[in-house]
Amino acid sequence: MKSLRIAVQMDPIEKMIVNHDTSLALMVEAQSRGHEIWWWTPDDLYYELGVVKAKAQRVSVSLQEGAHYKTLEEAARAVDDFDVVLVRQDPPFDMGYVTNTYLLELAKKARVINPPQGIRNISEKCSILQFPELTPNTWVGRDLDALETFAKRYEQVVLKILFMMGGEGVIKLSASAPDFREKASAFLAATGREPILAQEFLPAVSGGDKRVFVLNGEPFAALKRIPKAGDFRANLAVGGQAAPGELDDDDCAIAAAVAPLLRREGIVFAGLDVIAGKLIEINVTSPTLAQELKRFSGLDLPKAFWDRVETLF
Secondary structure, three states, rough: OOOEEEEEOOOOOOOOOOOOOOHHHHHHHHHHHOEEEEEEEEHEEEEEEEEEEEEEEEEEEOOOOOOOOEEEEEEEEEEOOOEEEEEOOOOOOOOHHHHHHHHHHHOOOEEEEEHOOOOOOOOOOOOHHHHHHHHHOOOEEEHHHHHHHHOOOOOOOEEEEEEOOOOOOOEEEOOOOOOOHHHHHHHHHHHOOOOOOEEOHHHHHHHHHEEEEEEEEEEEEEEEOOOOOOOEEEEEEEHHHEEOOOOOOOHHHHHHHHHHHHHHHHEEEEEEEOOOOOEEEEEOOOOOHHHHHHHHOOOOOHHEEEEEEEEOO
């Protein structure tokens, strides 16, 4: 295998949580294979006279706390100077994020993973609407009366801002509560002009949700996340805890149903969020939890990821 020049578009490297960050684990594994590692932030990307470039930094990386990177070189490089560009910056998936995908889509030689068009086409929360038979009962819109009518069908509903991450912008309400319209109206107002998503609350989340890791459309492994006491959100960013998990028949059926979409859009690495056998979200921007997966199961997702990517060269 020839040495690849790899760039990672991500959030600032100095802010990485060393024992958690999946991007760092991917970079360390690529480096161990002899590949050259660079990185930049989305703000470092620009178009100039027909060429998409980035103010990039070449680094050496490690999983050592307090010394996880060392800058070796800084240079403005054309995106097409790289063999692989990993898109790994976190949402919010706003127009800045979308515009960045337009720029990356102009690359002619570099292989961008996950592909810009695929990231745009697979809205992480809205894409589940293509699979209503797999999801909890769901509503998307901005009309308060219609939202209330939907919510009254269930004991409780969860409201979500569509383009956030990590459990941000997620609340639980009861339509029978006297302040339902007040709280729902405030939630709608806070989102600006965008629709929101509402779902029937699944009490089974108290026992955890599941992250199903998918590589090239195939389920690779699963990991559980357990909410902290007093919260219904299992995201680690809001206090949830990772726990061992295994792929079951429901997970594999969901992955098989979603696989044609992922393959059609060229998605190499996705994370499916599942509660009680129901599909909640399809993560394609910067799926996480690879380090936790390895600690609990020994399964090495970065190794499997690069095994697949290297076959493309």
